[in-house]
Amino acid sequence: MVSFWARQALLPAGWAADVLIEADAAGTITAVRPGAAPGTARRLGLVVPGMPNLHSHSFQRAMAGRAERRSATKDSFWTWREAMYAVVARMNPDRAEAVAAQMQMECLERGYTHLCEFHYLHHGPDGTPYAAREEMGLRQIAAAARTGMGLTLLPSLYRHGGIFGADPVPGQRPFLHDLDVYMTMMADLGRHTGPLVSLGFAPHSLRAVTPEMLAAIAAVPGLPIHIHLAEQQREVAECQAATGQSPAAWMLANGFSGPRWVFIHATHLDDAEVAGLASSGAVAGLCPQTEASLGDGIFRLPEWRGRLGIGSDSQVCLDPAQELRQLETSQRLKLEARAVATSEASPHPARKLFDAALAGGTQASGAAIGGLATGLRCDWVELDTTNADLLGLEGDAALDAWVFGPGRGVVKSVAVAGRVLVEAGQHIQARGIREGYIKAMREIWA
Ligand SMILES: [Zn+2]
Structure with missing residues (x-):
């Protein structure tokens, strides 16, 4: 005790x-x-x-802050994605584990205690699977064992390169699975869960899976389901062209919403979509610093009457306080007002957003966390x-x-879980984790 x-x-x-x-x-x-x-x-x-981080791609820590230069085309999410694929081409299991451990350590040092890792880097750079299909997932679990962070591993199902069946591009080969192989990998990873590690589903986005794949995942009860929703206007337009509906409208119309669902980047939504998703009990997974970095757009916070949580996504910021600040201050810029996320009953924006992100992040994690109360993990x-x-x-x-x-x-x-991991602002294993990260970074950027 x-x-x-x-x-x-x-x-x-x-x-x-x-x-x-x-x-x-x-x-x-x-x-x-x-x-x-x-x-x-x-x-x-x-x-x-402790605050849950509900959305992360840990390997992107290796490129955070390194994709800012102007290029020949108009810089956007899509030019950033090309830079990300270049880093993917330099990853292997050892490097991925070292980068994940560094990223988790930094999260812990700033006040995150649980990580929902949206894990889509499954294979080698040319798309060849590792001898064990779950190798890269196991490396995320190994990193968490090293740092002591709580983990909801969300292996991603990624099959296509555009709405409902377009062929993937070469840079996406390390991400790809067929549904049956994916389900086998989920079962294999399920053998590695425990008090600090749980699993969830992560169909990558409507750009990457089919309606049949979503239905198969939703048919498996219990686990949370995370999906990228509407980060960019272009993907909304592509979905509209292919289906006649936006991603959010399509998800609502096809019954893919509710408390199990976590909609990452619920950015481009109309009034009906805001109301529909919020009232379904789903969580809006917001990554305010990444969304600002990538020029995505601004979440409709004042209109959202539902659950929300925060994530570090591209790892340009690993600090829950800074994410909550960006969430509030982006509204201030848009609305020319202060203290937007408040009410008469809750006049402090930090408290209001902290409570919301704690509850929403907890729901998104599927773990017994989220407060200082009997029966919950002592974070x-x-x-x-x-x-x-x-x-x-x-x-x-x-x-x-x-x-x-x-x-x-x-x-x-x-x-x-009652174990003190950060003392005087520093992780108790900081030195070894940092050395491993520097070695990995030398190799990745050699
Ligand atoms: Zn993401």
């Missing part, structure tokens, strides 16, 4: 003082007692639940209230300063 005592902690019912948190050997919370004495528990300052983040930017602040005001202030080093310590 482990126990922690927080001077102030954000519980499901709100902020509480002098909170004793106990967890069993598996890292599940067994008791949460506000107003308790610390006893022998480890003493903490201001504690919030927490301690903010450093001796940091000058947080000095004298408590509760929601401290969250605002974390999200909207200039401060660095605000995250002090982090635990997953």
Whole structure:
């Protein structure tokens, strides 16, 4: 058993003082007692639940910040994608694992405690499968075992190169599976799940699968289903040309929505699609920093009355506070207003967005996480209230300063399943993980 005592902690019912948190050997919370004495528990300052990162392609950490130069054509998501395919051509299992470990470590150091890894880099650069089809998936699990991060592995089904059956381009060969082989790989990976590792489905997008493949996946009960929805106007137009409907309208009309569904980049939606997807109980998977980086568009936050979560996607930002900030400030730029994500009952934008992303990210993960409460995994983040930017602040005001202030080093310590993985802002295995990453980067960019 482990126990922690927080001077102030954000519980499901709100902020509480002098909170004793106990967890069993598996890292599940067994008791949460506000107003308790610390006893022998480890003493903490201001504690919030760990945030799930609901969308990541870990290998893209190797190219983050390296695809910014102007090219001959108008730069866009599609020119960025060509640069991404070039990195894919340099990946192998060892490099992918080292890059994933670095990316997970950085996420932990900034306050993410669970990762939904949308994993589509399955094969060698020329498309040849590895001896074990699940090799690259196992490397994601190995990275998580090394960093201690919680993981929902989302092996992606990617079969085509355009809406409903277009041939893939050569750069997509490392991603491709037929449905039956994919389902076998899912079963094989299912043997490697445990308290910190679970699985979900990830049909890549309507650009990559057929309606029959979606139906086959939806017919398997239980696991969450993540799909890229409407990131770019071009894919919306292509779907409209092929089906007469936008991706969101097509998904709604064909019954592919509801609480199991996580719609990544729910960006280009009309009023009916916003209402339909939100009321279905699906999660909008938002990656505000990546969406800004790639010039995707702005999520319709004020109109969205449903669930949402945040993800690091292309890995240009690995900080949940910065994602929440971008989510709010993109609205401010669009609407020429401040404190957009607030209501009279919840006047602090950071708290309102933190609560929403925690709940939505938890739903998207399918894991027993998402708060400091009995029965959930003991994942927490301690903010450093001796940091000058947080000095004298408590509760929601401290969250605002974390999200909207200039401060660095605000995250002090982090635990997953009751195991403290970050101390004084640094991962306990930082040195070895960083060395492995630098070696991989030398090889990738040689
Ligand atoms: Zn993505």
